[in-house]
Amino acid sequence: MHYGGDYNPEQWPEEVWPDDVIRMQEAGVTMVSLGIFSWARIQPAEGVFDWGWLDRIIDLLHAGGIAVDLATATASPPPWATTAYPEMLPQLADGTILWPGSRQAFAPSSPVYRRLASELVTALVERYKDHPAVVMWHVNNEYGCHVNYDYSDNARDAFRVWLRGRYGSIDALNAAWGTAFWSQIYTDFDQIVPPRSMPYSPNPASVLDFKRFTSDTLLELFLMEKAIIRGAGATQPVTTNFMGAFPPADYWRWAAEMDVISDDSYPDPNDPESFRASAFARDLMRSFKPDTPWILMEQASNALNWRPTNAPKAPGQMAAISMQAVARGADGILFFQWRQSKRGSEKFHSAMLPHAGTRTRTWREITGLGAELAALPPLPAGSRDARVALVFDWQNWWAIENRDHPIALDYPALVQRWYAAMHALHIQVDIVHPGSDLSGYRVVVAPELYLLDEAGAANLRAFAEGGGHLLVTAFSDVVDEHDAFRDGGFLTQLGSTLGVWIEDFGALVPPAGGASSGDSAGATGHGPASSHGPGQVYSPFELDGVTVQGTLLAEEVHADDADVLAAYTSGRRAGDAAFTRRSAGAGTAYYLGTIPDAAGARTVIRHVLDAAGVAPVLSDLPERVEAVRRGDVLVVINHGATATIDLPAGELLAGERREAGPVTLEPFDYLLLRLDQEATPA
Numbered sequence: 001m002h003y004g005g006d007y008n009p010e011q012w013p014e015e016v017w018p019d020d021v022i023r024m025q026e027a028g029v030t031m032v033s034l035g036i037f038s039w040a041r042i043q044p045a046e047g048v049f050d051w052g053w054l055d056r057i058i059d060l061l062h063a064g065g066i067a068v069d070l071a072t073a074t075a076s077p078p079p080w081a082t083t084a085y086p087e088m089l090p091q092l093a094d095g096t097i098l099w100p101g102s103r104q105a106f107a108p109s110s111p112v113y114r115r116l117a118s119e120l121v122t123a124l125v126e127r128y129k130d131h132p133a134v135v136m137w138h139v140n141n142e143y144g145c146h147v148n149y150d151y152s153d154n155a156r157d158a159f160r161v162w163l164r165g166r167y168g169s170i171d172a173l174n175a176a177w178g179t180a181f182w183s184q185i186y187t188d189f190d191q192i193v194p195p196r197s198m199p200y201s202p203n204p205a206s207v208l209d210f211k212r213f214t215s216d217t218l219l220e221l222f223l224m225e226k227a228i229i230r231g232a233g234a235t236q237p238v239t240t241n242f243m244g245a246f247p248p249a250d251y252w253r254w255a256a257e258m259d260v261i262s263d264d265s266y267p268d269p270n271d272p273e274s275f276r277a278s279a280f281a282r283d284l285m286r287s288f289k290p291d292t293p294w295i296l297m298e299q300a301s302n303a304l305n306w307r308p309t310n311a312p313k314a315p316g317q318m319a320a321i322s323m324q325a326v327a328r329g330a331d332g333i334l335f336f337q338w339r340q341s342k343r344g345s346e347k348f349h350s351a352m353l354p355h356a357g358t359r360t361r362t363w364r365e366i367t368g369l370g371a372e373l374a375a376l377p378p379l380p381a382g383s384r385d386a387r388v389a390l391v392f393d394w395q396n397w398w399a400i401e402n403r404d405h406p407i408a409l410d411y412p413a414l415v416q417r418w419y420a421a422m423h424a425l426h427i428q429v430d431i432v433h434p435g436s437d438l439s440g441y442r443v444v445v446a447p448e449l450y451l452l453d454e455a456g457a458a459n460l461r462a463f464a465e466g467g468g469h470l471l472v473t474a475f476s477d478v479v480d481e482h483d484a485f486r487d488g489g490f491l492t493q494l495g496s497t498l499g500v501w502i503e504d505f506g507a508l509v510p511p512a513g514g515a516s517s518g519d520s521a522g523a524t525g526h527g528p529a530s531s532h533g534p535g536q537v538y539s540p541f542e543l544d545g546v547t548v549q550g551t552l553l554a555e556e557v558h559a560d561d562a563d564v565l566a567a568y569t570s571g572r573r574a575g576d577a578a579f580t581r582r583s584a585g586a587g588t589a590y591y592l593g594t595i596p597d598a599a600g601a602r603t604v605i606r607h608v609l610d611a612a613g614v615a616p617v618l619s620d621l622p623e624r625v626e627a628v629r630r631g632d633v634l635v636v637i638n639h640g641a642t643a644t645i646d647l648p649a650g651e652l653l654a655g656e657r658r659e660a661g662p663v664t665l666e667p668f669d670y671l672l673l674r675l676d677q678e679a680t681p682a
Helices: 014-027 052-063 079-084 111-128 153-167 170-177 204-231 251-255 274-288 317-327 361-375 394-400 411-424 454-465 598-612
Strands: 002-007 031-034 067-071 134-138 262-264 294-298 330-335 388-391 429-432 443-446 469-473 500-504 538-543 546-554 556-559 563-567 577-584 587-592 594-596 625-630 633-638 643-647 650-652 661-665 670-675
Touching: 002 014, 002 294, 002 361, 014 052, 014 361, 031 052, 031 134, 031 330, 052 067, 111 204, 153 170, 153 204, 170 204, 204 251, 204 394, 251 274, 251 394, 262 274, 274 294, 274 317, 274 330, 274 411, 274 429, 317 330, 317 361, 317 625, 317 633, 317 670, 330 361, 388 411, 394 411, 411 429, 411 598, 443 454, 443 598, 454 469, 454 577, 454 587, 469 598, 500 577, 538 563, 538 577, 538 598, 546 577, 546 598, 556 577, 587 598, 594 598, 633 643, 661 670
Parallel strands: 002 031, 002 330, 031 067, 067 134, 262 294, 294 330, 388 429, 388 443, 443 469, 469 587
Antiparallel strands: 500 556, 538 546, 546 594, 563 577, 577 587, 625 633, 633 670, 643 661, 650 670
């Protein structure tokens, strides 16, 4: 179990370094990420390298028993580079140049940036590939974080090359993009520019392809550096830090190229429900490579600096959130950063060693967690412990967030609403994409799968017809991979399995307090506008004796050979099907023609889970107590008030045996229990 954080010794006098190593040993640190923003220190001028300081700190760490995740330092070019080559700077859609003075001031497709980065990485790897301290390579840092999309001439030229490779001919591109609309027909690839600022709505297919191009371009940078590392003969694992569900990069494609998945996660202590969002991110990371433990590369030891208000973590909360990552497959818990900065934009960002030093609560909690992690035995990878899969797809995300739809939908927030519903019911969930291997799951939930390609649709159909329970929700199977309608209307690929067809999407007024993503302010069903006619906010229906509030969409669903489980009770769709079920082969296919609020999502998913025979990890738990299986290890974390729960028999990983019975957990308490072999799987 790795433990540590980003270490930036170049920010400190060299006489501080030995003290850092001593304090790291006290805290139980086993590994630090070194050199992430060190390009300017390593290479003070083009062709000139200063290795002395880096040699000394790596040797010092190694002598202290601390391993190094060595960064390639390419995340932020130094001022000499952007001064000599201003053409490498990125641009916004309106042509604004993003100047140096911050970080990530480079265009990902810039040939100059790529040349300079390659020269740096080549020299770095040649020097340190055989150093015994270096146990992993950390390529760049948070790709695309601050420059989500670059619209510069570098991007223009590279986008044209990418499009030629994708379509082969300009006629094929015109057909895919539907350029006959609005006189957009191209006669040469050189006429195409990125979707920069324009008079009105851009071509949605071009925007979708530009987002694909951006993700591919960022991935090219990672692969460029990884190839240099491997070409030099370095054998250590290679990673780069993800950022949860991050829009510009399709991490499903990236994950296949990563030796180890790593992630940066900063849940907001001001949000009492943030532990569910962080659980989603941890399950996403685990799901990318379910047989390989991952690393929580960055988190905060206490307060942040970059939100409008930055609350401290409550006593015990840092350890509880860290253990949440361990429960969901992490074999490394790291922080940004080791020693809190004295200067710069992140000087108010907490660190493992705060400004006030070792007399702080933060330091006590850091050293306590380090000791706990060091005492843990090896843990199973936790592969495929869940019986429920939740579909989350970047291609769909990029398409659904285009403008000019029946209603604006916040896709990741809506997916996480379903996740939160299952999390509150203590159901373990894997995250999948439409083409994932779905064998072994009893339930697959596919929310708002607007863009669905043929392979994904076939996979979902096969899951249901093979005996699974498939839940598809509103605004799904609408367009193909080019964001174009298929012949025959909507649900053209899944409709026969679901037994329904869609005539109209029936947009509603977003509930008060948020557009498409927030849970309705009127959870009781009484919104700011009437429930019928113009201004309709809710479209309610009854399921299992509970009123479910449909929001955002109330589709006109026609049941061909599906059973109507629930019909709308009021509004313009009163009496029409809201929730249907059809026997599909050996399985069951459900369709929900609306988007329920948070309480409604729980009602709907409980109905499906009960029908599929999916049980919670533990029964009769308070809502804010989290129970997770990692192989034969049960992890229970209390994110709420003091709670007494019943646990099965097993051996606590702290060492002692415990029989089945009640245990009391204080706020942010947790325990790890290796279950007896006869324990029921999740």
